[in-house]
Amino acid sequence: MGKIILTGDRPTGKLHLGHYVGSLRRRVELQNSGAFDRVFIMIADAQALTDNADNPEKIRQNIIEVALDYLACGLDPEKTTIFIQSQIPELCELAFYYMNLVTVSRLQRNPTVKTEIQMRGFSTSIPVGFFTYPISQASDITAFRATTVPAGEDQEPMIEQTREIVRRFNAIYGDTLVEPEILLPDNAACLRLPGTDGKAKMSKSLGNCIYLSDPADEVRNRVMSMYTDPGHIRVQDPGKVEGNTVFTYLDAFCRPEHFAQYLPDYASLDELKAHYQRGGLGDVKVKKFLNAILQEVLEPIRARRQEFEQDIPAIYHMLKDGSEAAREVAAATLADVRRAMRIDYFDDAELIAEQSMKFKK
Ligand code: TRP
Secondary structure (H helix, E strand, O other), X not given: OOOEEEEEEOOOOOOEHHHHHHHHHHHHHHHHHOOOOEEXXXXXXXXXXXXXXXXXXXXXXXXXXXXXXXXXXXXXXXXXXXXXXXXXXXXXXXXXXXXXXXXXXXXXXXXXXXXXXXHOOOOOOOOHHHHOHHHHHHHHHHHOOOOEEEOOHHHHHHHHHHHHHHHHHHHHHOOOOOOOEEEOOOOHHHHOXXXXXXXXXXXXHHOOOOEOOXXXXXXXXXXXXXXXXXXXXXXXXXXXXXXXXXXXXXXXXXXXXXXXXXXXXXXXXXXXXXXXXXXOOOHHHHHHHHXXXXXXXXXXXXXXXXXXXXXXXXXXXXXXXXXXXXXHHXXXXXXXXXXXXXXXXXXXXXXHHHHHHHHOO
């Protein structure tokens, strides 16, 4: 069996730098590496509805935003099947069968679900659909026989849940499903890019995001007002680089060649950090450097997005084609699942013959 990628995003807003370093940049590299037989990227609208049931318009509006961000970053529909989760009804059927293989207490232990329940203030009124979304995510992954799921650290519990379902399914019904692996970013800063305010995560509700589609001056303002080291008051004071958002972003984005280009007084990030720690290096200089790098990353993305924005019908068309192609694959897996579960009554000539024998007098 070949190597297959499946991953995706909830369409609850435009994509930001956290998405970019956490998974998006990697996906594009993997797509272009030629090492994978197929790449599936899913806009997880059905999952987004599990905690936005009362706000379907938000999901509907953001489908195109996410698709534009994908294309702008370099995902290429010629190489990658981009599709919309809700257009693949087979995924629901798989989830319905997988539900029999997971206990309530197992779902309650999922750390990502636990945090999300707290963040959304669900406490005891947790929608069942939300509670069971890890099972639905197992359907997303297994339907495409994915071997590899490039995703952020917060998705680890989902992949572990998927692996458990696969093992249990295969043990009961025979070898049918593929056990996937998560592919995490290899750089610690990318694993968990903080918000511009230094808070743990970029999140729309905290207003601490830099979006891939933000205009250049907005990016600049965000960088110039970024959280640094509150103890670093005068330029000559020694500063901390740990927990200093500007340096975390540099860890995620800076490459050696950026110094020659934008900050030739320093040879490497280590040198820059050492100077900051020693004292005598002001925040503004470091922020300007980060801004130059981010503009270099974001400018081509913004330009490509603007081109794609000129033909929105073509994007819906691409998503429709992608969804049709994805559906074929999911339907083939579902047929295997039904056969393995012995609910393929009408396709099983043996069953009919056997039952005839049993009842014939
Ligand atoms: N849970 C993912 C997120 O919050 C989205 C998602 C849905 C996903 N199904 C998936 C990711 C399958 C990877 C694989 O962004």
